[in-house]
Amino acid sequence: MATINCAGTLIDLSTPHVMGIINCTPDSFYDGGKLKNDAAILNQVEKMLDDGATFIDVGGYSSRPDGTDISVEEELSRVLPVLDLITARFDIKGLSCDSFRESVIKKAISHGATIVNDISAGHLSEDMLQIVGNFQIPYIMMHMRGTPQTMKSMTDYDDMILEINYYFSERIAAARSYGINDIIIDPGFGFAKTREQNFELLSNLNLLQAHNVPILAGVSRKSMIYKTLNTTAQQALNGTTALNMVSLMNGAKILRVHDVKEAMETIKLFKELTIN
Structure with a gap:
């Protein structure tokens, strides 16, 4: 559980790391359309790396609730040029592609992606697990029901935590059967969960540690924060920081965020709590 192999480099997850989000989408809930040109993308990646990000996650399909469904061709046209741009400038061992389509992932890997981030854990693409297993790269699997x-x-559960744990037990076993060694689980805050269920999940995040794989927490600027605080995603950084600390205290090893500097500061403070 302590390490994952990214392009031949072992990354130690016994202490927490940060994953910076690069959205190549016009309609993402917080930063859709902000990265309008190559310079903006490179500046954002450089800032995230300078601020301490270990991982960069590139996505071209907005998975927000009611997001627009786009074609594979459109997703590829958004993602591949950005991967090429990043790999030409930076040496990032943990370069993730956020997609649930195996055809996108297969091409993304050939363009430098070293991690797969799949919101559907293989449910929306029948060949995903086979491809990830063939390429022997780390696989982030998220809990979700249905589609975006x-x-x-x-959102109707009899026992949400029990059902999420069962889901991951089954998905991890399926991934292992395809030879996938490095697995990270993402409980999927905001995906087929109400605001109240998101907080229940966060409170019980430690119960997912039973799978003995690293946990990724992605609460950054989500509606569970800004709706609770009666504000907007743009004003939700302070709330994000607060819930990132809760995530760390409940076992998260990767924080997937828009704001790397603040997440790294949270980890630094968390480490002092665990040391003293």
């Missing part, structure tokens, strides 16, 4: 277009109507 339908998930808001799929």
Whole structure:
């Protein structure tokens, strides 16, 4: 559990790390359309790396609730040029592609991606696990029901934590059967979960440690924060920091964020709590 192999480099996850988000989408809930040109993308990646990010996560499909479904071709046209741009300038061992389509992932790997971040844990793409296993790269699997277009109507659980744990047990076993060694689980805050369920999940995040794989927490600027605080995603950095600390205290090893500097400061303070 302590390390994952990214392009031949072992990354130690016994202490927490930060994953910076690069959205190549016009309609993401917080930063959609902000990165309008090559210079803006490179500046953002450089800042994230300078601020301490270990991982950079590139995505071209907005998975927000009710997000627009786009074609594979459109997703590729957004993602591949950005991967090429990043790999030409930076040597990032942990370069992730955020997609649930195996055809996108297969091409993304050939363009430098070293991690797969799949919101569907293989449920929306029948060949995903086979491809990840063939390439022997780390796999982030998220809990979600349905699709981004339908998930808001799929929040009825008898025992949410039990069902999420069962989901990961089954998905991890499936991934292992395809030879996937490095697995990270993402509980999927905001995906087929109400605001109240998101807080229940965060409070019980430590119960996911039973799978003995690293946990990724992605709460950055999400509606569970800004709706609770009656504000906006743009004003939700302070709330993000607060919940990132809770995530760390409940076992998260990767924080997936828009704001790397603040997440790294949170980790630095958390380390002092665990040392003293």
